[in-house]
Amino acid sequence: MELIAERGFHNAPMSLIAGQAGVGAGTIYRYFENKELLIAELFGELHIKVRASLLEGYDPEKTIETRFLHLGRGMLRYFIDNPLEFRYLEQYHNSPYGAAFRRDNALGKGADGDLFRRLFEEGLARQAVKNLPLTVLFALAFGPLFTVARDHIFGFIKLDEILITQTVKACWDGIRNI
Amino acid sequence: MELIAERGFHNAPMSLIAGQAGVGAGTIYRYFENKELLIAELFGELHIKVRASLLEGYDPEKTIETRFLHLGRGMLRYFIDNPLEFRYLEQYHNSPYGAAFRRDNALGKGADGDLFRRLFEEGLARQAVKNLPLTVLFALAFGPLFTVARDHIFGFIKLDEILITQTVKACWDGIRNI
DNA sequence: TTATCCGGAATGAACGTTCATTCCTGAGGT
DNA sequence: ACCTCAGGAATGAACGTTCATTCCGGATAA
Numbered sequence A, B: 001m002e003l004i005a006e007r008g009f010h011n012a013p014m015s016l017i018a019g020q021a022g023v024g025a026g027t028i029y030r031y032f033e034n035k036e037l038l039i040a041e042l043f044g045e046l047h048i049k050v051r052a053s054l055l056e057g058y059d060p061e062k063t064i065e066t067r068f069l070h071l072g073r074g075m076l077r078y079f080i081d082n083p084l085e086f087r088y089l090e091q092y093h094n095s096p097y098g099a100a101f102r103r104d105n106a107l108g109k110g111a112d113g114d115l116f117r118r119l120f121e122e123g124l125a126r127q128a129v130k131n132l133p134l135t136v137l138f139a140l141a142f143g144p145l146f147t148v149a150r151d152h153i154f155g156f157i158k159l160d161e162i163l164i165t166q167t168v169k170a171c172w173d174g175i176r177n178i
Numbered sequence C: 001t002t003a004t005c006c007g008g009a010a011t012g013a014a015c016g017t018t019c020a021t022t023c024c025t026g027a028g029g030t
Numbered sequence D: 001a002c003c004t005c006a007g008g009a010a011t012g013a014a015c016g017t018t019c020a021t022t023c024c025g026g027a028t029a030a
Helices: A002-007 A014-021 A034-057 A066-081 A083-093 A096-107 A113-125 A134-153 A161-175 B001-007 B012-021 B035-055 B064-081 B083-093 B096-107 B115-127 B134-153 B159-176
Strands: none
Touching: A002 A014, A002 A083, A002 A134, A002 B115, A014 A096, A014 A161, A014 B083, A034 A083, A034 A096, A034 A113, A066 A083, A066 A113, A066 A134, A066 A161, A083 A096, A083 A134, A113 A134, A134 A161, A134 B134, A134 B159, A161 B134, B001 B012, B001 B083, B035 B064, B035 B083, B035 B096, B035 B115, B064 B083, B064 B115, B064 B134, B083 B096, B134 B159
């Protein structure tokens, strides 16, 4: 993960990965059929980790706004605390591998999309959020969060608790029914 | 541009690019010193094109909101009309080449960032937009726009004029001082 | 003729993957 | 307690492929 997050898929040769792992080049292939599957499997693991982290203290009984703030702030904090994981996930999203995943997520079955989809669908039903397609609501929520997380990790800005909250609240202003 | 937009930098070999251009493999090097410079030069051209398109009908005398809607809608429309250019720009942004560009843009001198920076700075001075760092305002504005453009181009959603306007207005709701 | 430009085969570096070989461990026999 | 050995695991040199770049013979223009 470190190598791929820092250097990208195409600049992280299997030989280097093996070296960093302290094993021989061929040993990797006893555990992963090929590079693509290694990448996908690692993505799966990180995905589960993120989801578990977001679920901590998540209360489905609270208001839509409260739950959205919880998820948004949790996500931002997680990425700031785990910058390598964020960079890895970003790489994965901007790759052919990630395209298939996004397609699934956009059109119905999505691993952690479920969490947010449920929230937005409930928000639509109660007219708490703007009457827009789910895809657009996702974009309004995650677009800024990912961008801001990247800017923080690259050092363009320093996010503290206050700024995190302000940012997520601003996202909510974009989503909520005014 | 077509090849790189569709296949990515690493799957668009110079030989293919030459073929598509109808010239021999070696001929490219009479016009571009190497692949990296070709990529950078193309980015520069597209960048200027986008900026020119945004400037069409842009009136610096109108209100902040009006100008923001103009720029946001213009950008979305441009990307929808020129999906290959959008994909190319995205590739560039998510590459080592693009990192340097983002750094410049975030910390001061930015080619078309100027346009938006001026707008946001004026908005801050007049308290028309939330009192947040420029970086965050950028994220709130462009994060959703890029995400939504990508979703449209990948076919996850169909953006028409109405939806474009609604999306940009929702972005503005996130940015404006409530 | 001479100068300039073009093409595409040649080059060498880098990569993912394979495979013949070596190493290690622990069960079984003495 | 000691030795033997079978078999799973690890190794890293070697292979085939792909790619960016170079180079030189020939075409074109002056």
